[in-house]
Amino acid sequence: MTLCRRGYKAYLYLEDGTLLEGCGFGARAVKAGEVVFTTAMNGYPESLTDPSYKGQILVITHPLVGNYGIPNKEIENGILKNFESERIQIEGLIVAEETEPKKWNSSKSLHDWLKEEGIPGISEVDTRMIVKRVRSKGAMMGVLASGYELDEPRKFLEKRYDEIDFTKFTSPKSPIIHPNGNNIIVVVDCGTKHGILYELYKRGFTIVRVPCNFSAENIMDYMPKGVVFGNGPGNPNLIRDVVKTFKDLTEYRVPILGVCLGHQVATLALGGGVKKMKYGHRAINKPVIDTTDGKCYITTHNHGYGVFKNDIPPSSKVWFYNPDDGIIEGLIHEKLPIITTQFHPEAKPGPNDVTWVFDKFKKMVI
Secondary structure, three states: OOOOOOOOEEEEEEOOOOEEEEEEEEOOEEEEEEEEEEOOOOOHHHHHOOHHHOOEEEEEOOOEEOOOOEEOOOEEOOEEOOOOOOOOOOOEEEOOEEOOOOOOOEEEOHHHHHHHOOOEEEEOOOHHHHHHHHHHHOOEEEEEEEOOOOOOHHHHOOOOHHHOOOHHHHOOOOOEEEOOOOOEEEEEEOOOOHHHHHHHHHOOOEEEEEEOOOOHHHHHOOOOOEEEEOOOOOOHHHOHHHHHHHHHHHHHOOOEEEEOHHHHHHHHHOOOOOEEEEEEEEEEEEEEEEOOOOOEEEEEEEEEEEEOHHHOOOOEEEEEEOOOOOOEEEEEEOOOOEEEEOOEOOOOOOOOOOOHHHHHHHHHHO
16 A cells, blocks of 8 residues: 555545545545546646636646646736636646655645645546546546545535536626726636736736626726636536626627637627537647638647537637547637637647737737
8 A cells, every 4th residue: 555645545536436545635625526637747836726627626647746836926917927816726636646846936835735725635546547537438526535534425426517607706706907008908707817817918908807797788887998708617508697798798899809718608699509528628738720821729728618510600600620529619700809719828838829819809909
């Protein structure tokens, strides 16, 4: 049996009946969530603070996690430059081996960070086996118990991930303003990554982040040059009020950029459909094809729902698609000033191939 260097065991239960024993790290706690995986080799501070992971237990496939520790927060005008939100968003973390930090700007270890924020972790488990099981059976619910025995794990699985509106946990309760000149962009914030905010901020916009339950009329009171519907967690088919807001905004013909969840909201508002994927796209090396010039870009993804070929909304044309499975990764409306990407053009973490999407949006609004 493996000797756990933190001094306590951890257990992972999957809803298919799988029960794994490993070593605990982070907080001693029991958490339930949808078990998903990312193949990213770096960027765990950004991934763990990405609000799109709310309600999920994350498997990181890279064999060593924690090597460069956790840096201090870098903030510019209220926007975090090296984290995607103010706190860890995942329910729990699964890694093959949790390591100590060896980098000049590390302020704490991954273990200490998770412990401070009440998030359990499990290490010394076969992450390859877990990922193969998720790939074959699809994303499934799980329970992670670190520092506790798991006698009746199913009692923690009261609701499925798809049945919960997680945006109520990640959307701000009132507007947040990041002043930066006279050109205002309203961000409908259902859990928007700070990387998106910073890309807009760098381009000279004052950013007004509004709760995702804001109406179109409330949004237009700010007289924005454009509106961004950012990323966020959960099932887009549950947030009908956000979809209605998007639809209502089209009457104003204000330029709109949809990113990730915003792409899905746009699809629903324009008359298309969004379905659950088997295990989603979560990585920083996913290819997308730009239909306007045939170029392939390497992009960052984090989504478990997708727009399939037969669910494209009317009057919209495909902008990007994934060549591996055909999922629609971006749309351009043929009559309205609307563009969307399912992937993350801000690429945090990930390659910077497609940050030009924000330049394209800037040209639409100024």
